[in-house]
Amino acid sequence: MRMKEITTKEFFLLSGYIKEAYGINLKEEKKALVKGRLGNMVTQQGFQSFTDFYEYLVKDRTGKASRDLVNRITTNHTYFMREKEHFHFFQQEVLPALIKEAGTPDLRIWSAGCSSGEEPYTLAMLLEDYFKQGKKQWDTKILATDLSENALAKGKEGRYPAASLSPLPESWKSRYFAKVPKDSSRVEITAALKGEVIFRKFNLMEDRFSFKKPFDVIFCRNVMIYFDEETKNKLVQRFYDQLRPGGYLFIGHSETIDRRCSPFQYIKPAVYKKG
Numbered sequence: 713m714r715m716k717e718i719t720t721k722e723f724f725l726l727s728g729y730i731k732e733a734y735g736i737n738l739k740e741e742k743k744a745l746v747k748g749r750l751g752n753m754v755t756q757q758g759f760q761s762f763t764d765f766y767e768y769l770v771k772d773r774t775g776k777a778s779r780d781l782v783n784r785i786t787t788n789h790t791y792f793m794r795e796k797e798h799f800h801f802f803q804q805e806v807l808p809a810l811i812k813e814a815g816t817p818d819l820r821i822w823s824a825g826c827s828s829g830e831e832p833y834t835l836a837m838l839l840e841d842y843f844k845q846g847k848k849q850w851d852t853k854i855l856a857t858d859l860s861e862n863a864l865a866k867g868k869e870g871r872y873p874a875a876s877l878s879p880l881p882e883s884w885k886s887r888y889f890a891k892v893p894k895d896s897s898r899v900e901i902t903a904a905l906k907g908e909v910i911f912r913k914f915n916l917m918e919d920r921f922s923f924k925k926p927f928d929v930i931f932c933r934n935v936m937i938y939f940d941e942e943t944k945n946k947l948v949q950r951f952y953d954q955l956r957p958g959g960y961l962f963i964g965h966s967e968t969i970d971r972r973c974s975p976f977q978y979i980k981p982a983v984y985k986k987g
């Protein structure tokens with residue numbers, strides 16, 4: 713079966729929908745990418761054209777069409793210990809400060825745009841390593857959210873290629889991963905560590921963020937690169953509102969926050985603090 717062509721009009725219909733619903737801003741040069749990522753699905757699901765798929769998408773009330781769209785259109789690239797300077801800073805500076813200031817023995821950490829889980833699991837290992845025996849006295853659950861159900865399912869399953877563990881210390885590899893039966897190429901996060909991360913589907917473009925308590929730290933790295941300035945600035949303000957005073961926001965190293973539009977205090981590249 714030949715892949716369908718996408719017209720400019722069809723591209724704008726779909727990219728308009730994607731921006732409105734998910735904040736992801738696809739410029740016209742991404743036309744080939746959209747065709748490449750959606751083309752096979754459009755053909756296999758029996759649609760005559762991208763227009764037919766779009767019409768089904770806007771009418772569909774089951775959630776299947778948007779789920780399929782999101783699973784294909786999002787970029788889920790991630791890896792353990794990504795941008796490791798963040799984790800060093802988190803362990804050496806942020807955690808001791810938060811613990812000192814904490815009124816109760818709990819830390820609320822949110823990995824927003826967690827993809828397949830490598831970021832929140834890196835944080836969970838780091839917390840275990842930091843607290844050691846004292847960890848039992850602390851409630852440090854990590855909330856990990858993403859738009860893509862495929863990515864979340866991988867995170868919940870917690871199975872990764874053995875080679876992907878190479879950035880991690882040897883002691884972490886043996887402590888937090890187990891062998892996968894009959895599959896020597898993959899390893900699995902231990903049940904205990906899985907219990908430290910709560911995966912949830914959550915669209916950062918939701919009208920309301922109804923989290924019960926403020927967060928101490930939010931990681932939203934390599935997510936806002938897909939958004940335009942206006943969308944990014946609004947989201948940064950919402951993160952600000954979700955943090956407790958003294959809380960931290962980590963963004964990707966290739967991202968910046970316009971300090972004229974944001975009340976955040978700049979700490980160092982890609983790290984901000986709510987004063």
Ligand SMILES: C[S@@+](CC[C@H](N)C(=O)[O-])C[C@H]1O[C@@H](n2cnc3c(N)ncnc32)[C@H](O)[C@@H]1O
Pocket residue numbers: 733734735736786787788789790791794824825826827828831857858859860863914915916917932933934935938964
């Ligand atoms: C490149 S990954 C980044 C993963 C991880 N934070 C890291 O830095 O390695 C970007 C993730 O953002 C998610 N994402 C994009 N738009 C989103 C939205 N509106 N709401 C929630 N997640 C979104 C994508 O599904 C994708 O998994």
